[in-house]
Amino acid sequence: MSRLRVGLTGGIGSGKSTVAHMLGELGALVVDTDAISRQLTAPGGPAISAISASFGADYIDASGALDRARMRELVFREPAARHRLEQLLHPLIGAETVRRAALATSGQAVVFDVPLLVESGRWRALVDRVLVVDCSAATQVERVTRRSQLAPDEVERIISQQASRPRRLAAADAVICNDGVSLEQLRAQVAGLWNFWQPSRP
Template sequence: MLRIGLTGGIGSGKSTVAGLLAAHGAAVIDTDAIARQLTLSGGAAIDAIRSAFGDDFIDAAGALDRERMRALAFAEPEAKRRLEDILHPLIGAETARQAAASHAAIQVFDVPLLIESGRWRAQVDRVLVVDCSEATQIERVVRRAGWSPEMARAVIAQQAARAARLASADAVIHNDGITLAQLGAKVDALWAHWHRKR
């Protein structure tokens, strides 16, 4: 079994690459999706979040109020750390459960903060970074999520520097100024390479 750590800055196209790898037959374990599940109404993290942050951070449906929490995390780094202390052990346990349940020859761990975490590198065989310019990141996030350019820049500033991600990579897919078909061709070539190396 080959374990691939997939990462990239916001707006890089990492999720698109994850989907293309899944279409090839990879088992994609998406830590962002796990985090969202944990913070939905009835999710395993909700009681701890309510206890740590108060009812104001739980919306009318009983889920995490993501906008309010995002604003607090930007304003107070300590609040971000407290949230991570709640979520990361739960995400880790569910990630391990999904990995153990998979029999795919290639497992892809989609981890936005793979470089920042400091622990993921030892848990995967290869790190794949999806990369593009900061200008492209901002343009995509503004178009896709409706954020302001300033909000997109603030998120980028909180993520690992582009140079640090690239320095940690075993493979890089440059996703700037190319079509989806061209991106798919890059994923196809990398998939074939991994199978030759297995």
């Protein structure tokens, strides 16, 4: 049986990770590219030496991990720095993504959880369907400020660096609305779509 490949995306604070978890519960193999990136830039991670060599030791924190706050400030100020960081990380993320996807069992759907799927421009050709988790910008700001140390203006700045909501929605084969819904209602949306895309196998 052919394997369904789904690209899952959504803006910061959209609830994409919650939807990814639900899809995993429904039987999909979820490959989280953001988690891979964090592992690569954790203390002693495979990307740390290259980041230190390219950006300087100031971008590595006391624990030996990427100083994410400092790097975030740099890439906001200097688009060329973002490109340089992506050139370091993307090949490593890509290789690990392929390795993890290969762990799927026969016929098991694979969900690629990719925060910047639309921005990358390359994922459309790599997946069968694109699923977008959507909510308003106001909801994004409220959720992220509640769960993190970021101020509202910092969250708004992050949102401005991501694909616009209309652009993200235009890329979608399906949209999960996660604005003003309960967790149970969200779960029902996810299960309904998944049953449509993945009818029960004999």
